[in-house]
Amino acid sequence: MQTSPARFSRRGFIAAAGSLLTVQPLRAQTGELRFDHAYGETVLPGPAKRVVSLGYTTQDSLLALGVVPQAIRYWYGDHPNGVWPWAQELLGGAQPALMTGEVSIETVASLAPELIVAIGSGISQSEYALLSQIAPVLMHEADSTPYGMPWDAELRMIARATGTSERAETLISGLRDRFSALRTQHPDWQGRSAVCAWHEGGQTSAFLGGDSRVQVLREMGFHLPEALARMQGADGFYTALSPEDLSPIDADLLMWISSGGQADDLAALAMRRTLRANAEGREIFCDALLSGALSFGSVLSMPYALDRLEPEIAAALDGDPATVVPSAQEAGLL
Incomplete structure (x- = not known):
């Protein structure tokens, strides 16, 4: 039942050192989105559409918001695409890449994501810095534990990053009513x-x-x-x-x-x-x-x-x- 923090493969670090991760710095512009979290600040130029889900459970939040991840981090269980029954229909036939074991830097980079959601992933700050060379990375809030960010706060953060805040508030209101x-x-x-x-x-x-x-x-x-x-x-x-x-x-x-x-x-x-x-x-x-x-x-x-x-x-x-x-x-x- 315990979740082990992610660790990157040797190949991943080699790839990160090469031209694969050459990126342009984010420039301040109208409509940019800023997020404070446990590892600092993440800036997005605007709502992301291409998203990789590195958190062990963040695929649920993304799917609930109508965002099908390009890749999903496998936690446990024998379910197609790493998605459990309560969320399966929201895949809509899509088959995201499934990452098991160590996170592959090559895989993440090859998907050219606009956002990496790593809330509840267990990655270290140095790993966060490495991934940030590929795309902006979201982490848990500073006042939360790595695996304990409240469900509504997580949903709101991901929703703001993907331009789906109105949908998030509807979902939160419905569950709070329940x-x-x-x-x-x-x-x-x-x-x-x-x-x-x-x-x-x-x-x-x-x-x-x-x-x-x-x-x-x-x-x-x-x-x-x-x-x-x-x-x-x-x-x-x-x-x-x-x-x-x-x-x-x-x-x-x-x-x-x-x-x-x-x-x-x-x-x-x-x-x-x-x-x-x-x-x-x-x-x-x-x-x-x-x-x-x-x-x-x-x-x-x-x-x-x-x-x-x-x-x-x-x-x-x-x-x-x-x-x-x-x-x-x-x-x-x-």
Whole structure:
């Protein structure tokens, strides 16, 4: 489930040193667009049409805005063109280049993009500088973690860079209305604690406040338990837990995030039985597709996640330990 920062190939650096990346400096002109972010300032002469998506999930934002990327960065999952089911139809038959593993400088340069979206890509500042020789590069905001830029802020930044701000505001308004309606329909959820955790290979970990999965829970009215909120983690988005003490994740709602095939490992985790969430039937098991939707945390994936989560959460938080949570039963966790 963890995302590893991108690294460039040796061939990429060689290519970058050659004539392939000879570019003209951007000149100030009417209509130019300026973006402040974690690595400085990016300037565009105007809205971009040709876009490469280097962020692990930024293809969703681009597709939602009607911009089909020339290339997409593969994260995980077995889906055509690296695009998950909630966004597939927006490709419209297009087949963007799919970049797996290391980023190829040659590939990016050969596409002659007008914009490189690297929000949530994990690239370093020196890598950003190298890519900026090809085209302007967008990074996460300075006050966000590399993988924790809020979904609406990301959408607005990309929309301004692609001349689709009006569409972005419509999408944001629609999803905010959806969250607002959900909070109104479930007042008993408001102010309760919730955790997204996973267990694999003997290690249990949980996502922190800077992560997209936790942002979705926050939009529904939940918050992290105090013990977990105080913990520090890798890149600000997750933390590993002691195998002898899982108490930091003992929340009103405990959601287990799966990357596929983790149910057996989780069912065998003896320390789960020490948690009140387990004893009182307040666990949800998210399969690979639902986990992916939460992990993307995009304007396209969140509506899919909400459709599936609402009945699950209602069952988990109805106050009756005897109520069966379907996903937990199907995963063999009961």
